Amino acid sequence: MVAHSLTSDAYPPAVDEGEKQRLVEVIKDWTVANGLTVRPPPTLVAVGADPSGVLATSVPVTLFPSPFPQVCFDQAKGVQRAYNELYAKVSQDEQFLSFIVQEVGDGDEFIANLWKVHCRVKEEGYVQDLSFGLFRSDYMVHEDPSDAAAGLQVKQVEFNTIASSFGGLSTQTCRLHKFLADTEYPYFKEAGVHTKQNLPANDSVQGLAAGMEAAFKAYPKSELDLETCVIFLVQDGERNVFDQRHVEYALGKSSTTSRIPVFRLPFSETLQRTRVANTPQRQLIYSLPSNPDKKFEVAVIYMRCGYGPGDYPDTNAWDARYHLERSAAIKCPSVLTQLAGAKKVQQILAMPKLDPSAPSELSRFIPEDSQAWKDLWATFTNIFPMDDSEGGQAARKLALDSESCQRYVLKPQREGGGNNCYKAAIPPFLKELPEAHWKSYILMELITPPPVNNIILRNGQLEQGGVICELGVYGSCVWNQRTGKILHNEEAGYLLRTKGDQSEEGGVAAGFGCMDSCNLV
Template structure:
C-alpha cells in the first residue's frame, strides 16, 4: 500500500464543506454519547457537567482489508496465548522475578500474587478483556511488498475505548451517508461534487460494523454468570468498575455499564481506586468481596467481577495503602479482570521473550503450529537489553546511533509516553539509565506504517496532514486457573470483540487519545 493510491483521499474541503462536516460530526457525536469530559485546559468545569466530542478523524482511514481480517482472525489465538501465560506461573515467574530486581512496580505486583498464593486464591476464574495493538508495516527495502500486520503491544489491563469505538464506526457511516445523499450509491460524488470522488476500490462492504460494546459487555456478563450464586446468601450481585477519579473518559466506561444493564440485567457500580479499603470488605470464610456504596453504607453488595479501569500505572500507587488495597482485591473471591498474574503477563518483557528472533516459547502456549505461525507473523523483532547473547547484540545496536535509528526503546510500562525513539536511544541509555537497569527495557524494531492523509477534529479545531493509524483488536477470554500444580486450567470463553482504530499525526511519536495526542478513527477497508 503506497500512499499514492490514496493521494485523493480524503477529499479536500472548501470552507463551507468543512463547516458542514464539523457540524455533522459534533452534533452526531454528542447525540450518541461519543464524548469525553473536556480537558481543564479547554474549559473550567468545577461541577463536571460539560462534555465535548471525543477527538475523531473527519473521515474513516483506509486500511488493508487482508490485514484487518487477519488481526480479527488471530485475536482468539492471542487470547489463548496470554491466558496460557497467565496460567503458567512458573514460566511467567522466571521473567517477572528477573524484572522485579530492577522494577519496583513489577516487584510489588509479584509480591501481591505470592501473598495471595500462600493463602490460596479464593477464585479460580479469571477474565481478560484484552486489546492487541497493531500497525501496518511497509518493508521499504522490498519493492512492491505487501503491507504486513505488526503488533505494537498487547494490553491485559484497562484496555480502553471499546465503549466509544462502536460509536466512531457508526459516526463515519453516518458521515458517509450524509455526504453521499440517501439515494446515492457508493461511487457517487462526495458532496455531490465530481472533484471529490471516493476511491473506486471502496464498496458497501468497506465500512464494517464494530461490535466492541456488545461483545465486551457480553464478556463481563458471561463471567458474572460463571461466578454463580452469592456466597453470602441473599445479597445482591453486581460488577464493580474500578475507576480513576476524576475520569475524563467516563462515557467509554459507561457505555459498557449501560449495555451490561440493558442487555444482561446486570448492575455495575463504580469504585474509585482510592476508596477500595473504605467501601469494600471481605466476608469471613468465603472472602466474598462486599461493596458498601457510599450512598447506602449499611447495604452490602456482593461483587462478581472487579473490572480494572484503574490501578495499572505506578503513579496510582503513591498512597501507602494502595498496595494493601490491591492485595485486598486480589485476595477476594471476585473474578478479577485482570488478575495480578494476567496484569503481569502484559509486561513488555513477555512480548520481547516471545518475539525475539529464534524464540522457542510461542509453541509452549500455542500447540497448533499453524496458529503459532500466524501469531508469529505479527511479531516485529524485539530484543532484550540484558546480558544474554541476544541482549548483548541488542546493546550494540542501541549504542550505535546509526543502527539505533531503526528502533524504539520501551520500558515495561503500559501506555505511551515513556518510549525513546531512534537516535535518542543511544544518549538516553548511555547517560540516563544505569547499566544494571538496562534489562528492564526492550529494544523493538520500528514499524514503518504507510503515510495516509486525514484530518482530526479536536476541540472544534481541525488538524490536517500526514497521519498513521494503530489498530487495536479487542478480545474476551474467560478461563479457569489450574488448581495447585495440577493441570493447566481450561478456557471457558474465547472471542474476538471488535476493534479500535486510533490515528495520530505522523510527526507525533506517542499514542493515546486521553493524553491528547491521538484521535479515534474507524476503518474503510481497501483491497491491495
C-alpha cells in the same frame, strides 16, 4: 523503494473551507449527542471554570475513516482468539512469570510490587480459580521497503491485558463515519469514486459486555444470600468516563436472564467501600455509598485503573490491590494476568530462533505445528532484550549507536501512552539510566506503515496531513486458572487510533492521537 499509497484516488477527498466547516459543525453536534465525548482537559477548560465537573467535549476524531488494508484487518481479527488463549496460558505459568519478574524487577519496582501481591495471596491460598481478560492487541500495517513482494501485513505493537480502553468510543466512531457517509460525503462538490466507503461493522461495546456477562454468570450463586454485582474500578477524576459508561450501559442491557447491577468504585475508596467476608470463600462485599445498609457480593471486578505506578501513591493503594486479589471476586485482570502483559513477555514470545531445530519460546504455550502458532508468529516484529545476554549486548549496541537507534523504540514494562523513548532520544536516555536498570526495557524495531493522509478535528481545530494508524482488536476470555479450561473465548470488535505522522505517541486520552475507523481497501 517508495512506499505505495493505499488508495488509487486522492485521500482524503478534496473539500473546500465551506465543506470542512460543515463537517465540523455536524461532527461536533453528533459526537455530543451520541456520547463520543470525554471530560475536557485542563488545557481546554480550566479546572476552576468547571468545579462541578459537568462539562463534556468531543473526542478528537478524523473527518474521514482512514484507508486500511482489508487483508491486514482480516489478519488481525482472525488471530485474536489465538492471542486470548496464549495470554490465558501465560498467566497460568507461574515459573515463566517468576523469571520475567526476576529479569526486570530490579529496575522496575512496580513489576516487583505486583509480584509481591501475588506471593502474599498465594501464601494464604487463592479462593477464586476463574480469571477474566478483556484484552486488546495493537497493530500497525507494515510495508517492508526492501521487499516489495512481501505484501502488507500487520505487526504487533503491544498486547494489553489491563484497562484495554476505547471499546465504547470505537463503536460510536464507526457509527459517526457511517452517518457521515450516508448524509454528508455524497454531496461534496467533487464527489467521486474516492468518496465511496467500505466501513466494517464494529460491535466492540457488545463484545466487551458479552465477555463481562460470561464472567458474571460463571460466578456461583451467593451463599450469603446477597445480590451479586459487577464493579468498575476507576481512577479519581477519570476523563474517559463515557467510554466506560457505554460498556456499562451495554452490560445492563445484555443479560438474557436478569439485570446485572453495575457500580463505579474509585480505586482510592476500595478499602472504605468493600470488605472481605470472614469465610473460607472470602467473598468481596460492596456497600452502596448512597445507602450503606445495602450490600452486594462482587462477582466481577473490571479494572480501568491500577496499570501504572501513578495509581499506587502509597501503601494503602497496594493494600487495596492485595485486598481485592485475595477475595473471591473474578478479577479482570488478576495480578498474574496483568504481569502476563509485560513488554518482556512480548519480547520473549517473539524472540527469533537462533537454532532452527530448537523449539521457539512461543511453543512453550502454543504447539509449533499448529495453525495458531503460524498465525501468531506472522504478527511478530523484531524485539530484542536489553539484558546481559548475547542478544541483549547486540541490542545495546544498536540502541546506543546514533544511526542505528533511528530504527527503534525503547519500551518499559508499562501500559498507557507517553512511556516510550524513540530514535535519537534513546542513547542519551540510556546514558542517564543506571545500566543495571537497562534489562527492564525492551528494544523494538519500528514498524513501517504505508503513507496515509487525513484531517483530524481536535478541540475545534483542524489538523491536516500525513497520519499513522494503529489497529487494536479486542478479545474477551474467561478461563480456569487451575485446570486451564477455557469457558469463553471471543474476538470482541476493533479500535482504530490515528496520530499525526510526526507524533511518536498515540494515546487519545493522553492527547496524542484521535479516534478513527477503517475504510477497508
